[in-house]
Amino acid sequence: MGVLHDAMTPKRSVPPRSTRQRQAVLSALHARGAFTSARDLHEALEADGVAIGLTTVYRALHVLNRTGRVDVIREKTGERLYRPRPEDGHRHYLVCRACGLSKVVEADAVERWAENVAEATGFAEVEHTVELTGVCGDCRVGPAARDSAG
Amino acid sequence: MGVLHDAMTPKRSVPPRSTRQRQAVLSALHARGAFTSARDLHEALEADGVAIGLTTVYRALHVLNRTGRVDVIREKTGERLYRPRPEDGHRHYLVCRACGLSKVVEADAVERWAENVAEATGFAEVEHTVELTGVCGDCRVGPAARDSAG
């Protein structure tokens, strides 16, 4: 895993509806590319003239997470950050602390390690969260805040 | 690392004072053994007849974390959980979702992996957070809430 998700949501008899707001959230998320908070997303949407409630943004993000469209990580403050999930299904990120740039990283080694730990300890249903942060090459040379650019 | 910590606190010219409250927090933390929330700790202390403010519990935990006496992990809800750091300096835990039991696990493999990722991506000052959760053997057979027992 490596990112948070709603585990064990068994089945959804009724598929989620396609609403203007939900599409707007997903498209705004893609427009960003980088990890974005629900609040930022809401502001960006309203700035673009999209009428949408903050509650709905949260709801949309939950749904999109449940349906596997977005990944979630958590800031040190506890704030959740969202980003559209890349097609290949990778799920581990290395996030720049300075500009927010995120890279998908290979984590097969960690997957295997987690499985081994599960066996060795007798724990069941072991989930793991792996979050990497650092300072990217660009920010090392010039600590610029390219936050808004994405 | 694997647990949150106040990075880069450069130096502390004045050492923290030894107060009744701070000692009480540390001892209450040891009495628990397992990861405990600040609120639970505060309740336990007051139940033991220790007069202490919630604010002070938070402050004490911060100080103890800064001085390397306690480790911190974060729940899915964002709540912080504390526990005294074992002497050997290990820092990765596997926590039971049912009863809160925590086990220290070997994580050398993860340490090396994180370092490799740092090199491969050109990121600097890479920190990693690894949190494992699962259901321990006891809770698999009988899903008892041994929450208060520790």
Add this chain to the structure above:
DNA sequence: GACCTTACGATAATGATTATCGTTTGCGAT
């Protein structure tokens, strides 16, 4: 014991997330 500083703690504020609940709307069936 004085003094300076750190620590305390009651209270209020913060800030993200979730609950409530009446209204709106997607959408399959008619």
Add this chain to the structure above:
DNA sequence: ATCGCAAACGATAATCATTATCGTAAGGTC
């Protein structure tokens, strides 16, 4: 097209952990 109903919306209030404020208390050094 329209009906009906559950899903979705959204304004507002609530929750809840954590942090800020600021006047008071108490380490510890002289």
